[in-house]
Amino acid sequence: xxxxxxxxxxxxxxxxxxxxxxxxxxxxxxxxxxxxxxxxxxxxxxxxxxxxxxxxxxxxxxxxxxxxxxxxxxxxxxxxxxxxxxxxxxxxxxxxxxxxxxxxxxxxxxxxxxxxxxxxxxxxxxxxxxxxxxxxxxxxxxxxxxxxxxxxxxxxxxxxxxxxxxxxxxxxxxxxxxxxxxxxxxxxxxxxxxxxxxxxxxxxxxxxxxxxxxxxxxxxxxxxxxxxxxxxxxxxxxxxxxxxxxxxxxxxxxxxxxxxxxxxxxxxxxxxxxxxxxxxxxxxxxxxxxxxxxxxxxxxxxxxxxxxxxxxxxxxxxxxxxxxxxxxxxxxxxxxxxxxxxxxxxxxxxxxxxxxxxxxxxxxxxxxxxxxxxxxxxxxxxxxxxxxxxxxxxxxxxxxxxxxxxxxxxxxxxxxxxxxxxxxxxxxxxxxxxxxxxxxxxxxxxxxxxxxxxxxxxxxxxxxxxxxxxxxxxxxxxxxxxxxxxxxxxxxxxxxxxxxxxxxxxxxxxxxxxxxxxxxxxxxxxxxxxxxxxxxxxxxxxxxxxxxxxxxxxxxxxxxxxxxxxxxxxxxxxxxxxxxxxxxxxxxxxxxxxxxxxxxxxxxxxxxxxxxxxxxxxxxxxxxxxxxxxxxxxxxxxxxxxxxxxxxxxxxxxxxxxxxxxxxxxxxxxxxxxxxxxxxxxxxxxxxxxxxxxxxxxxxxxxxxxxxxxxxxxxxxxxxxxxxxxxxxxxxxxxxxxxxxxxxxxxxxxxxxxxxxxxxxxxxxxxxxxxxxxxxxxxxxxxxxxxxxxxxxxxxxxxxxxxxxxxxxxxx
Amino acid sequence: xxxxxxxxxxxxxxxxxxxxxxxxxxxxxxxxxxxxxxxxxxxxxxxxxxxxxxxxxxxxxxxxxxxxxxxxxxxxxxxxxxxxxxxxxxxx
Numbered sequence: 001x002x003x004x005x006x007x008x009x010x011x012x013x014x015x016x017x018x019x020x021x022x023x024x025x026x027x028x029x030x031x032x033x034x035x036x037x038x039x040x041x042x043x044x045x046x047x048x049x050x051x052x053x054x055x056x057x058x059x060x061x062x063x064x065x066x067x068x069x070x071x072x073x074x075x076x077x078x079x080x081x082x083x084x085x086x087x088x089x090x091x092x093x094x095x096x097x098x099x100x101x102x103x104x105x106x107x108x109x110x111x112x113x114x115x116x117x118x119x120x121x122x123x124x125x126x127x128x129x130x131x132x133x134x135x136x137x138x139x140x141x142x143x144x145x146x147x148x149x150x151x152x153x154x155x156x157x158x159x160x161x162x163x164x165x166x167x168x169x170x171x172x173x174x175x176x177x178x179x180x181x182x183x184x185x186x187x188x189x190x191x192x193x194x195x196x197x198x199x200x201x202x203x204x205x206x207x208x209x210x211x212x213x214x215x216x217x218x219x220x221x222x223x224x225x226x227x228x229x230x231x232x233x234x235x236x237x238x239x240x241x242x243x244x245x246x247x248x249x250x251x252x253x254x255x256x257x258x259x260x261x262x263x264x265x266x267x268x269x270x271x272x273x274x275x276x277x278x279x280x281x282x283x284x285x286x287x288x289x290x291x292x293x294x295x296x297x298x299x300x301x302x303x304x305x306x307x308x309x310x311x312x313x314x315x316x317x318x319x320x321x322x323x324x325x326x327x328x329x330x331x332x333x334x335x336x337x338x339x340x341x342x343x344x345x346x347x348x349x350x351x352x353x354x355x356x357x358x359x360x361x362x363x364x365x366x367x368x369x370x371x372x373x374x375x376x377x378x379x380x381x382x383x384x385x386x387x388x389x390x391x392x393x394x395x396x397x398x399x400x401x402x403x404x405x406x407x408x409x410x411x412x413x414x415x416x417x418x419x420x421x422x423x424x425x426x427x428x429x430x431x432x433x434x435x436x437x438x439x440x441x442x443x444x445x446x447x448x449x450x451x452x453x454x455x456x457x458x459x460x461x462x463x464x465x466x467x468x469x470x471x472x473x474x475x476x477x478x479x480x481x482x483x484x485x486x487x488x489x490x491x492x493x494x495x496x497x498x499x500x501x502x503x504x505x506x507x508x509x510x511x512x513x514x515x516x517x518x519x520x521x522x523x524x525x526x527x528x529x530x531x532x533x534x535x536x537x538x539x540x541x542x543x544x545x546x547x548x549x550x551x552x553x554x555x556x557x558x559x560x561x562x563x564x565x566x567x568x569x570x571x572x573x574x575x576x577x578x579x580x581x582x583x584x585x586x587x588x589x590x591x592x593x594x595x596x597x598x599x600x601x602x603x604x605x606x607x608x609x610x611x612x613x614x615x616x617x618x619x620x621x622x623x624x625x626x627x628x629x630x631x632x633x634x635x636x637x638x639x640x641x642x643x644x645x646x647x648x649x650x651x652x653x654x655x656x657x658x659x660x661x662x663x664x665x666x667x668x669x670x671x672x673x674x675x676x677x678x679x680x681x682x683x684x685x686x687x688x689x690x691x692x693x694x695x696x697x698x699x700x701x702x703x704x705x706x707x708x709x710x711x712x713x714x715x716x717x718x719x720x721x722x723x724x725x726x727x728x729x730x731x732x733x734x735x736x737x738x739x740x741x742x743x744x745x746x747x748x749x750x751x752x753x754x755x756x757x758x759x760x761x762x763x764x765x766x767x768x769x770x771x772x773x774x775x776x777x778x779x780x781x782x783x784x785x786x787x788x789x790x791x792x793x794x795x796x797x798x799x800x801x802x803x804x805x806x807x808x809x810x811x812x
Numbered sequence: 813x814x815x816x817x818x819x820x821x822x823x824x825x826x827x828x829x830x831x832x833x834x835x836x837x838x839x840x841x842x843x844x845x846x847x848x849x850x851x852x853x854x855x856x857x858x859x860x861x862x863x864x865x866x867x868x869x870x871x872x873x874x875x876x877x878x879x880x881x882x883x884x885x886x887x888x889x890x891x892x893x894x895x896x897x898x899x900x901x902x903x904x
Contacts, residue, residue, distance in 0.1 A: 187813065268879035270827055278817030281827055305852035305881055312852045313881035348814050361818040371819065381822045389819050515814060 016047040016142045019075040020134060021066060022111075023057035023082035029116040034127045038081065038111070041131045045138045049073055057082050063095040070099035077141040081109035081134045084686045085703070086538070086678070102146035104590060104650055109137035113689030114701055118780070125697040132663060132700055139658040147590035147649050152629050154240030155339035156581045159184065161232055161520065164192020165563055166555025166570040167344035168214050173574035174342075175223035179581055182336050183218060184227045184246050189292035190215055192346055193556075196275060196370065198377040200563055201426040202453035207563075208291055208379070215293040227334060228294060235341070235523045238612075238630060239549030240586045244336045250329035252285075252299035257324040259287060259295040263316035271303045273381075276374045279389075280381030285316050285325075290379060299325075340550050340577035343534060344570065345520055347511040347556035350405025350413070358401065358507060363478045364390040365485060366505045369400075369423055376430055386431060388504045390483035395438065395503030398431060399487055400424045401472060402444040406510030415531050417510030418560040421448045424508045425458050428466040440466040441500055443473055443489065451562070469498065476505060511560040524551055525611075525632075527679065527735045529774050533559045544573045547679055547737055549586070552576050591633035591650045591705060597623045599645035606637035606646055609708075611739035634738035635709030639748070651704055656714055663700040664721035669798050672699040672786050673718040674727040677707040679737040680772050681729030681779065688776030695780040696787040699727070706730065708741030712748050715766060720805040722798050724790040727782065729769040742770075759804040762797055764789050831898040832878035836870060840892035843867025847884035847893050853877045856884070856893075 020042040024030035035053045042051035050073055056062050057080055069075055078101065080092050085108040093103035111130040119126040156179055160171045163185030171183045183190070194200075195215075197207040218224055227246055234245035264283040272278035275288040282288075284303040287295065305313040306327055317325050349370055353361040360366045365388045367375070378384035388395050402424060406417040421444070428440045447468065449458040462468065473489035487500045513532035514520075521528055525548050527535045534557050537545040544552050554570035555561065561569070580586065593606075593615070600623060607615045607624065614630040615637055624646070635648035647653050663673055676682040682703050688695065704710060707730025718726050728749055736742040749768045756763040767786060771778045834855065841863055848856050848870055855878045859871035870893070878895060885894045 268830065268881065270824075270829065272817050272821050274813040274815070274817070276821075277813075277815055277819075279819060279822050281821040281823055305879060305883075307852060310850065312850065312883040313879065315881075351816055353816070353818060364819065367819065370815065387822070389822065392822070 016077050017049045017073065017075050018047050018077040018079060018138055018141050019066070019069050019073065020045075020048055020051040020079045020081065020138065021057050021062070022051065022053040022134070023062070023080065024053065024055045025082060025112055026055065029082070029112050032116045032120050032123055032126045033111060033130045034123065037127055038130045038134060042079075042081075042134050042138065045135060047142050048138060049075060058088050058091055063091070066092070066095050067099040070096065070101050076101065076105060077144060078106045079109060079134065079137045079141045080106065081111045081130065081137065083112040084110045084114070084689075086683060086686060104147040105141070105144050107137045107141040107144060109133040110686075110701070113686040117689040117692055118695055119697045120692060120694065122697060129697050129700075135665075136659045136662040136700065136702070139662040140655045143652065143655045143658055144650070149587035149590045150628050151585045151587050152238070152240050153585050154581055154583065155242075155337050156180070156584070157182070157336070157338045158340045158342065158577050158581065159242070159244055159336060159338040160342045160344055162192070162344035162346055162555070162557065163187075163190030163218070163226075163228070164344060164346045164555060164566070165194040165211060165214075166346070166566040167192070167342070168211075168218055169567045169570035170342045170344055170554045170574045171224055172214065172217055172221065173571050174577060175221045177574070177578050179223065179578065181224045182227060182246070182338065183224055184230045184232055186229070186231055187288070188229050188251070188298040189288050189294070190218060190226070190228065191289070191292070194563055195289060195291070197373045198380075199426060199430060201422040202451070202457040204426065204429070212291040215291065219293045226294065229298065230334075232520070232523060233333070240339045240580070241629070242338050242341060242550065244338060244341070246334045246336060248332045248334055250331055251296060252301070252325065252327055252329050253297045254324045254326055255294070255296055256322045257296040258322055259297060260321075262319040262321065263297060263325065266315040266319045268313065268315065269303050269305060271300065276381050277368070277371045279371060279374050339581050340552065341524065342552045342554055342573045342577055343520060343524065343526070343546070343557050344554040344573075345514055345517065345557040347533075347560060348514050350411075350509045350512050352404050352507045352509055354411065355404065357475045358404070358505075359476050359478060360507060363476065363483070363485060364388070365395075365483050365503065366476060366507065369420065369427065369506055369508045372427060372506045376427070386434070388483075394435060397439045397441070397502045399441040399443065399485075399500065399502035399505045400428065400508055401505060402442065402508045403472065404507040404509045405512065407445060413510060413512060413531070415560070416448065419562045420508040420510060422451070422454055422457065422562070424506075425449070425461045427506065428461050429457070429464060432464040432466070441487075441502065442466055442468045443487065444468060444470060445472060451564070511556060514557070517557070524548060525737070525739050526551065527731065527737055527772070530772055533557065535773065544569055544576055550580060588629055588631070589633055591635070591648060592628045592631045593626055593635070593637050593646050593648050594652075595624050595626065596645045599643045600624060601643050601645070603642070605640050605642065609636045609640045609741070609744050611636070611741050632738045634706035634741040635704060636706060636738065636741040636744050639709050639711035640744065648709060651709055653711070653713075656702060656704070657717055659702050660714065660718050660721060664718065664723050668722040669724050669793070669795065670698050670790060671723055672725045672727055672783065672790070673723050674699050674701045674729060675704055675707065675710045675714065676701050677730040677737070677742070678703055678705045680731035680735065681707065681769065683773035684729075684771040684775045684779045687773060688780045691776050693776050693780040695783040698787070698790070699783050706736070706738045706741045707745040708736075708738060710745060710748070712752050715752055716805040719765070719801040722802055724793050724798065725765045725767065725786050727767045727769060727786060729771055729779070729782075732770040732772055735772060761801055761804060762793065765793060765801070830880055832875055832880045833896050833898050834872050834875055834878060835894050835896065836872070837892045838869040839864040840890050841865065841867065841869040842890055843869065844889060846887040846889070850883055850887050852881065852883070853879060
């Protein structure tokens with residue numbers, strides 16, 4: 001511990017009294033950073049009253065220490081040098097508040113994820129970098145201003161999108177808690193994938209038998225309004241106050257329908273039933289399956305003979321005793337006011353016809369695991385007899401192929417789909433149960449039986465005689481006469497080639513993101529991982545929250561998962577939404593823009609770039625009005641303002657300049673100033689740290705909420721101060737956490753590149769990177785790449801840049 | 813449901829699909845084209861031949877597509893078209 005008594009007056013007269021706390025995080029930081037030295041260094045920084053280091057700052061003792069010091073030493077700014085602010089900023093903010101200090105007077109230096117963990121083997125430079133990071137944080141802290149958060153009331157109603165098992169569970173939990181729930185389902189009936197599956201693993205329960213009671217509860221629950229055949233078309237508003245438009249497509253059958261099936265019996269039109277993956281037929285007026293909720297029939301207008309309001313065929317109308325059929329039904333738009341939204345949109349299955357070597361779609365006896373589920377289901381098209389499509393005979397030899405559309409670079413799906421291994425094991429046991437003499441071969445890469453009771457089931461399948469062969473077939477060949485199949489490949493355990501005959505092949509297909517996830521993503525301003533599933537706010541500690549406030553995930557929308565996990569997550573999402581609604585109000589983070597009326601020229605550029613329409617030009621009063629509750633807090637408006645009339649709370653121009661100046665005080669010509677957006681690039685850099693990806697230590701990251709906050713003047717200031725290279729990093733286009741704010745980042749960077757070129761500067765010195773929160777390696781390799789660029793930048797070039805940008809700084 | 817359908821329905825042969833027999837009384841037709849316009853399955857189209865009234869009567873494109881809604885019979889002003897169901901021994 002080192003203390004320093006002298007104080008320097010702050011610019012605006014108030015004296016900043018900064019306390020710096022350097023955390024060892026056990027050996028996580030102290031293992032590669034000399035924390036005592038960093039502490040000593042921190043004590044020498046201007047306006048720092050005291051600097052201390054301790055083992056775990058986030059522990060109760062650590063927090064108590066901060067609280068006591070705030071009171072005892074009259075600290076009015078706190079800097080914690082520890083892990084990522086994405087992890088513990090809320091913890092330390094709370095500690096500050098408990099000691100009576102406004103929580104916006106805390107600043108963090110990320111010396112774990114972005115320092116000690118990524119420079120494990122270079123203690124000296126890691127320590128130097130940690131010092132720099134602390135210096136930046138102190139420089140910003142001195143300029144921090146207290147801020148009050150505004151409170152927004154919350155509508156105590158929720159919308160659940162998707163009526164699969166996850167959506168059903170979430171709706172029931174919320175409705176039972178006492179909240180009004182709207183459940184919107186795109187298909188004519190709720191039930192989702194689980195309704196189509198025969199048995200569930202590992203308990204071998206009949207899937208629809210355990211789901212149907214829950215489905216019928218949804219139909220009868222007084223707090224649930226079920227909107228089937230409906231799609232969300234518009235979402236406006238913000239946490240606690242969403243205005244949602246749901247388009248209800250007409251069923252053409254009124255709720256008077258008693259589901260007697262008289263209509264479908266007379267309907268002359270037939271079509272494949274999508275619920276049975278086309279293995280059974282349905283009529284143009286139909287119900288997808290017997291247990292459908294609502295049980296009301298529906299007319300498929302793409303198939304019905306009656307088009308454009310002309311009743312050509314009235315057989316169903318005549319057959320319906322209750323006169324429930326109404327061809328005049330029109331689409332309706334329901335406008336809902338909700339406080340929370342649960343996204344339970346589920347997943348699609350992989351289409352194996354894109355893999356020509358397996359011949360799916362060409363060979364009749366190659367089917368998918370979903371088709372198998374319908375075949376083995378007593379309520380399915382074959383009445384529960386596993387028959388092969390070519391000759392309707394029960395197969396004697398069945399082969400399963402695993403990882404079709406999962407864990408493969410060839411088809412771009414690198415992730416494990418989680419359910420297919422156990423599904424196959426379950427399926428093989430089902431076959432053995434019905435037809436014990438059937439020979440079963442399972443071709444796999446790895447069998448992943450990780451859950452409760454899974455290993456037992458796997459053992460049982462082996463004991464029952466299913467043969468597991470490691471190594472996927474390279475190819476399936478068909479005997480044209482008998483339609484029998486030959487599987488050819490290599491057994492990687494025995495190291496020998498195999499050629500195994502089978503009467504039927506079942507492709508264990510993986511799960512993939514819904515093809516229309518993009519629409520939901522756009523409507524709700526969500527982000528997605530590289531795999532295309534929706535991204536949670538924190539993979540460990542906020543696994544059901546979306547980064548956007550008031551939105552939660554349940555089920556396969558977030559990642560492939562089995563029924564149990566979907567239900568667990570659904571209950572968790574319901575609890576999270578319930579907490580929000582029980583509170584009844586929510587505070588909006590005080591990172592909204594501040595406008596300086598006297599500088600404003602009423603050009604309106606800020607209102608054009610705002611993704612939330614939270615800025616309005618008031619020409620009468622000659623000022624820009626800020627609707628704080630609607631503001632997302634990206635800061636794009638502040639970056640766009642050419643007159644410096646707008647800035648962002650907690651990320652002011654001065655604070656960012658102070659950080660840049662702190663970085664560039666020493667040795668600027670060897671450094672990279674990186675502006676990273678909080679949600680993707682900064683999180684990606686954290687991810688690189690979590691995975692201990694090593695990269696050059698000369699990068700200094702400045703966090704902004706969005707890359708859209710990065711004003712050209714920040715980049716220019718960095719070059720003026722003689723920095724070698726600048727990186728601006730944000731979310732992938734289309735993945736922006738603030739709808740499309742990063743679109744403006746790109747434009748600004750392109751303008752800067754042009755300017756650099758015109759002035760004869762090497763435009764490689766300014767780099768733009770799109771990296772998601774999962775792309776740690778992408779971030780790390782960009783830093784490595786920029787290191788090679790630094791080596792190529794001669795001192796003359798840096799001097800030249802200083803001169804070019806000198807003019808700009810004069811304007812600031 | 814978003815999956816692409818790759819196998820024909822297994823029970824397609826079990827479903828009794830009525831087989832239609834379309835009867836045209838060509839010389840009674842005045843060529844108004846109502847039957848062609850309103851047929852939901854586009855089973856009939858205008859032919860090249862010329863009938864006794866000097867117009868092109870309809871001709872049958874694909875009888876198996878006909879669902880026997882008999883809307884052509886309803887709209888025909890000249891009673892020139894009607895549909896019957898083929899007896900089951902030929903059809904199913």
